[in-house]
Amino acid sequence: MGLLSYLKEIFTGKQETPEGPKAPGAPAAKPAATAAPEKVKVAEAAEAKPVQTPADVKVEQKPEEKIMEEKPVADKITIGHVHMSGCTGCLVSLADNYEGLFTLLDNYADLVYCLTLADVRDIPKMDVALVEGSVCINDPHSVEDIKKTRENATIVVALGACAAYGNITRFARGGQWNQPQHESYLPIGDLIDVDLYLPACPPSKESIRNVAVMAYLLLKGTDEQKELAAAYLKPLMDLAARGTEACGCDLIYDVINQGLCMGCGTCAAACPVRAIDIVYGKPQIDRDLCIKCGACYTQCPRSFFNFDVINQFEAISEAIDAAMGKGGE
């Protein structure tokens, strides 16, 4: 079953589902207003409606909309992987989806640029640019490339912590010499506007998969799918707006000092370098180990928790599984 019809079935079939505490202030409203979607070329999308939809519109309209997945190839989005100064681990994480990667490329996205996997030299126009790595400003080519990426891509995603925060390109450990100067490596957000962050070192394959599916829905989906995708992507857009620095200390400043930490331990599980222990109910961070990847804060349920999306976890997980050709009932 195609993703769209599957999603449609799920999200139009159950008008009575929304339940539980609804977050005040309707999160779905804003994301459409940020940089990304207004530059969307809707020409080839089936309906030329703007992405912007009022937040509290219920997902329930006309089941008979255009069935787009009948010609899936024409409706794919274009994705590029732009490799700045990173270790290729993020790309490996994407590729780690194995068959899932092929499903993505067969059904939802054309990989139009990727120095490692595709034979294209110049950065082309694309819907989504996944940028891995920070930018070495001593290298004019890199600076050119990141600017061109911004010009040519509708949505720029900082894929991984080096692109988002500098990460190991600025905070490598082990007493090695910094060559060239670590101060030269800037997170891409210090040079261009970034629409969306996918932090962590590397971001898990599953998170890349989820964002790819949601980006597809945002650009090619029906109105209600766009609304869901916008709500899903909003916190990641907020992260991009939050700044180009991350640290385990974010937990202290923005969660504990805010009186929000409840000691669940998620941050400790998320940390790739095991810099976090939960001691007497709160995270204790070994700052010497921290590589500033932002995974802990992003993963913390008290950094953001959007009920409107997460309350639908069952339906969304099933839809993603179905999109990737897995599971089923």
Place this chain on the structure above:
Amino acid sequence: MVLGSYKTAICARAADQDILAKSQDGGIVTQLFAFALEEGIIDGAVVAGPGDEPFKPEPIVATTRAELLEARGTRYTICPNMSMIKEATRSYGLDKVGIVGTPCQIQALRKAQLYPVGMRSVPDKIALALGIFCMENFPYQGLEAMVEDLCNVKMESAVKMDIGKGKFSVYTERGAVSQIPLKLTHKFEQGGCHVCLDYVANLADVSTGSVGTPDGWSTVFVRTKVGEDVWGKAIEAGYFETKDIADVKPGLDLVTKLANEKISKNQKTIEERAAFKNLRNPYL
């Protein structure tokens, strides 16, 4: 809906006397995990195991029935179960993981499945998430102060703690019971609980707690397809005794009442926080 969406609500207790013996109430979590382990529905489960101080739990990955039994009973302090979730899939190599948690931990779990940036190999391996009702929680030092200073019981000599009927009770090994009004415990609650909007683990596959059912029994909500499947099989296999929740007292009315109290109190806290320029609302 303050109780979240659910397919069925039941009054139940474990049929296995071993499990029931030292469990807090109906032994639902231990029994359900034990069943799921036997049936191969899970390979192991993250539970609150014994720690190095009395009543201070540490999360463990239990892969045997014996380890599950070690983890019975409620300890009214935080056990960071989510900290072991990636350990379970990556270090223990489990493909089908069970986890039990407070509502906030189950929220963390679902967020980790939908936004798994730092959760490689976790999202697709969660096979059974059990939630326990939670009104508030105490940091270990807070609990220690309540037990030792207010109840005059050494942590080492306490055998069971309990919250119910407006009282916090500590049972000692010599059979004494020491009680204080719940009111006195509020100042020891952890601050993070005061913005919590979930009482009955709305996002779990199955959630359970003592409220609503008679002593020795538990209230159970079966919420998801996964939960329905496991619960159905366990009932069929005779692992639980059940009663119609409509027939027991005080029943779902009390659960609803307490859920409403918790949510409206904490919603108010969130609103009050909004008056201060720099206090975040995590739900926006």
